[in-house]
Amino acid sequence: MSRPREDRAGGAGSPAGSGPAARHTDDPAVGPARHLGSVGRMPRWLKIGTAVVSILLIGVIAFGAYWAIRLQSNITKASLGAGSDKTESALDNSRDRMQILILGSDTRDGKNSQYGGADDSTGYGHSDVMMLMDISADNKRVNVVSFPRDLLVDIPKCIDQKTKQAFPAQKDVMINAAMSEAGIGCAVDTVNKLTGLEIDHFMMADFNSVKELSNTVGGVDVCISDAVYDPDSGLRLPKGTSKVEGEQALAFLRARHAFADGGDLGRIRAQQAFLSSLVRKIRDDGTLGNPAKTLQIADVVTRNLTIDEGLASVPTLLTVANRLKNIDVSKVAFVAVPTVPAVSDVNRLEPAEPAASQLFAAMRKDIDLTDPTATPSPSVSPDVSAAPSAEPTPSEVATTYDKAVQPVTVANGSGVPARPQEIIQTLTAGGFTQLARLAAPPVAATAVYFGAGYDAVARDVAALLGIPAARVLPAAGVNGVQVYLGSDPVGGTASKDAAVDLPSDIVNQTAGDVVCQQANPALITP
Template sequence: MVRPRDNRSDGTVPPARSGAAARHADDPSVGPARHLGATHRTPTWLKATTIVISVLLVGVIAFGSYWFIRLQGNISKQALGAGNGRTEDAVNEATDRMQILILGSDTRDGKNSEYGSAEDSAGYGHSDVMMMMDISADNKRVSVISFPRDLLVDIPKCVDQKTKKEYPAQRQAMINSAMSEAGIGCAVDTVNKLTGLEIDHFMMADFNSVKELSNTVGGVDVCVSDAVYDPDSGLRLPKGTSKVQGEQALSFVRTRHAFGDGGDLGRIKAQQGFLSSLVRKIKDDGTLTNPGRMLGIADAITKNLTVDDGLASVPTLLTVGNRLKNIDISKVAFVATPTEPAVSDSNRLQLAEPAASQLFAALRSDVDLTDPKAPASAAPTAGATDAASSAPAPAATSAAAYNKAAQPVTVANGSSNAANAAKAVTALNAAGFTQTAQFTAPAVASTAVYYGGNFADVAADVAALLGVPSSKVLPAAYVTGVQAYLGADYAAGAQPSTSASAQLPPDIVNQTAGDTVCQQVNPAMIVR
């Protein structure tokens, strides 16, 4: 590189630099900067727009982050099961048929202390409300099945997933006590055992969730047949339709004496009526398409919510909520598990057969409870936790792997023909089933064979012997051994009806979310 000389022989001096060029060098003797052209200033409007957009973006991100962190921080979680195992894979929350067990806890911890004493908050509490929500795979229908808190059931052996303490199985215990020792997972396992389904998720809310949610939506309309006052719950309403929120909303869903005959079934119908009205309110107000309202509801719910690990994220909860926004409210069916006074204790309930087993079989087959003859929206969910989940039953074998003479088999005659029961017992005895009994049962149209745990193979053989198709061999939680329930279609030596349509009581659906129902007030609670 040749360095320019400053002492030129021709007497010239370096070219003069412009002021613009000089600003880019400290030494004014440096020549003009060839890369620089004329300067351009950014328009003021563009600067202002950029600043505004930046501020908005930061605000949106901060707002979204705030709500995500807040909602996520609200959620509490527990294990889905209590050590009894699963046979199904995890569901896709966006596309699969899904069952969610919804529980209302009666714990008096924390904000709920005003509703009881410290003794009431011992352990995990009891499930004051227990409902199973079944969402179809095509998002066109929802079934909500209520289980009375006084229902006597068999609770399986459960292991507290936090402490790893094992609790033995219980027979004929109230279903609301299932979670009190080993946690919510034990309640899930109990419902699995009872229905033959496998619950995919659970949601448990406490007293405050009802109060805060009803306040957030601006109240829920409820209807009562007469003016009512229940001093135990504090519910006080005039005859007709009223808007309840806060404490009165909680009193409406908690009261045990105000409706029906003052028992648990009256309360279930009131709870279903409240939820139906809440669904209509949310749909009519456009809440599900209003982000601001949805955030308010989400905040109210999550602050008082405990869910399983698989549901414990805001995106997953939003996915489930999004599935419900377009369902026709006439396809949201509310059902109470068929029950009757328990033989062992008239103040408790037991499953009413065959209606309960028919309901659970219909659920396993994904039947539309509002229209049992409609085709299923998806293939039935396979798998279950124990013998109660198998449907149909195993095929009969030519050589039984058990002692027939030791198997308890009863014949319930619902055919209105005494001769049918005698012929069935004779056929059973001749085949080696000598431990038999018979009794007269309520009339039914269709013959079925029901069985308790570990009697599926015996039931299959009994069904084959009496000509009952395998599709009518059903598990039943309260049958000891096997019960052949003869219906009007039964004739000795003839094949009973093999109709594939679901056999369900005609009034199995209490109401849909589209129905406005006035709750019948217990005469003892009417205010004159």
């Protein structure tokens, strides 16, 4: 027997036979007419189909939610800077030019404890790998610039964003120690200071990430000229091409003595060759077009990754990955900062001038390093590629320093022996008397380079000599100010779109090049 349905007010519902359908018959007890009842029924096949679609839809939503939550929970975040002021406008991660500092940490805790004790890495650890990935606004090219970990640089004052402890600025410190006291943000600030750029994001991975990622993609092909064994890293490879994964992939990237002359530059070239091979592997296997494989890689990467807050969401990471998936591998350029043995310590490196400053200037101008004569790609946002300190404008304000004690060197790269004397006379007449000269390799364009704290002096020197402000450049290896004379007449102006004067061998390789590493003769095995 049916019970009356309760309405929202708590009373009895309408009789079953009442309502519009019941009006088709004079007898309320009969119910609705037959032809109206058929409209209310759903065919069996449609019911089954609807149920299946509903189950699939719920499954897809649940699957997507599971992976979104899992990947998001994997992510570890840290501050992008360590107290430096940001001058650029907010970045559109999907459309703007983007620079990401990629770091490999040598921290020996957790899963990395097998690679040494806690004493092997202090504080936040050192950056075992440091690369700056620069993605163009049109997504047509990528520059990847490696910084040798033995490179001596000036580290700015940094504040640990967790403890708020301040650390004073340091001079002539290995760049891999920049993050050891105040964290990753200090490494970002140091690279900003060195290059004149303003980095948008960072990604830091540890030893374990290399092993897991190489396993996930099924190994990476590498090549070496001779059979080699490096006891420090554990790398053992036969002559020719080998597929490395897991521990051997990590050993290949960590090996410091296995390549070239056993120095850091040989290690950098090997790392770049590994990444080039990894890029080709992912492209040729269609990995980014395979959702299951992409999720596997995303899971591996996010489990072992520390990134800044602006990048720390799954949608943002997917946006960056989507920008990279269709780039021509021949337009992925791998570069190393030009260096020479440091004057203060021949076992360390310092930027080679003018090549290093020319590289940084080309990066600030968003130049295609594989084709420096090409027109720079248009940016969607206003041009903010150059930091204000990197492209100074001559000031009309009276100087507040003593010109007579400012160190100014004239480096003669003009090929004309008498040229420096002309410049020295002009500088002396302008009040600069602390002058020196030196011979230098020939260059085409005259430029003024300055060390930390000498930017105002450099601006005035350039204005006195009629050198365009665009050619006044910071240089970590310069003490004071250096006027590097080129074959052009001082006082001439350079076209805004003029080709950047870069060394012809500035690009080590592109991701499309298959390069075989030269084995260190001291470690070659039979």
